[in-house]
Amino acid sequence: MTRLAAIVVTYNRLDQLTRTVERLLAAPEAHLARLLVVDNASTDGTAAWLAAQADPRLEVLRLEVNGGGAGGFEAGMRHLRDGMDPDWYLLMDDDGRPAPGALAAFHGNDRSSREGWAAAVTYPSGAICEMNRPWVNPFWHGRAFLTALTKGRAGYHLSDAAYEADTPTPIDGTSFVGLFLSRDAVEKAGLPDPRLFLYGDDVLYTLSLTALGGRIAFDPALRFEHDTLPFSPGTEPLRPLWKVYYYQRNLLLAYRKAAGPLFFRPLLLMVLPRWRRAAALYGADAEAYARVSARAVRDGLARRRDLTHAEVMALAEG
Structure with missing residues (x-):
């Protein structure tokens, strides 16, 4: 029997976590052997609620400090790898959850042809969740590169038609919401970098996996729901301000990885x-934004990942 273990990383979103845990544990043991919740030092009653759950498949890994999504996934994958050693890992945030039947669909097909499988992630409304739309690296594929020159993001992310297709689509990268990773994938790519904290950890991880010879495909039959709000970083400010540091620094790391030395500059x-123009979105905080952005760019270009979360928050606070 294929043993699938799910990892849910949570921080102070008990209302979302309860729905996700209940959805996952509704699956039979044959479809979900273990559910590991990584509690990023939540303070909203999460620990007490988790302690009251009776399903023996549920395991809780509580971290002493908030390690962000990257730290949570690294800790969770390490814990399972060194303990249970599942055949497959399934990653998600606390506000992401499989649609009914998604785990059955995963087990219903031979998955050995790929090291990773990405789900079709939608909002509760059914609209495609753009932040979780899989992609191919345009710097590795000539056609995608040319299309990206004219269509931008749409040129290298999967089309809406891929979500309605009857067959999987090969991809180079995707998000950690609804990502199935095999034991072989983790052996190839290792663990996510916890120093990233937030944003881009999934981009860098899946891109590295593909670069190392891992094969990832998008399967529209694997349906996931992401109960979040759309976000457009070019048209609205990112709050709290400390998030700007991780967003920009980590994107620079990802751009370098994807583009290589020829196209990065x-x-x-x-x-x-x-x-720089985005400072206008921050109003009275424009100066603080510029300060955080300048440090993010400097560290991203230098490939520095050693700033602690406390230092990042202090930077944002001035």
Whole structure:
């Protein structure tokens, strides 16, 4: 029997976590052998609620400090790898959950042809969740590169038609919401980098897995729900301000990984002016935004990942 273990990373969102845990544990043991909840030092009653649950498949890993999504997934994957050693890992945030029947669909097909499978993630309304739309690396595929020059993001992310297709689509990267990873994938790519804290950890991880020879595919039959709000970083401010640091630094790390030395510098000429203009979105906080952004860019270009979360928050606070 294929043993699937789910990892849910949570921080102070008990209302979302309860729905996700209940949805997962509604699956039979044959479809879900273990559910590991990584509690990022929540203070909203999460620990007490988890302690009251009776399903023996539920395991809780409580961290002493909030390690962000990256730290949570790293700790969870390490814990399972060194203990249970499942055949497959399933990753998600506390506000992401499989649609009814998704785990049955995963087990209903031979998954050995790929090291990773990405789910079709939608909002509760049924609309495609853009932040979780899988993609191919345009710097590895000539056709995608040319299309990206004219269509931008749409040129290298999967089309809506892929979500309605009858067959899987090969991809290079995806998010950690509804990502199935095999034991072989973890052996190839290791664990996510906990120093990233937030944003881009999934991009860098899946891109690295593909670069190391891992094969990932998008399967529209694997349906996931992401109960979150849309976010457009180019048209609205990112709050709290400390998130700007992780968003921009980690994107630079991801851009370098994706583009390579030939295309990274030209890419900067597009990205950096856009980030400078974004200061106008922050009103009275424009100066603080500029300070955080400048440090993020400096560290991203230097490939520094050693700033602690406390230091990042202090930077944002001035």
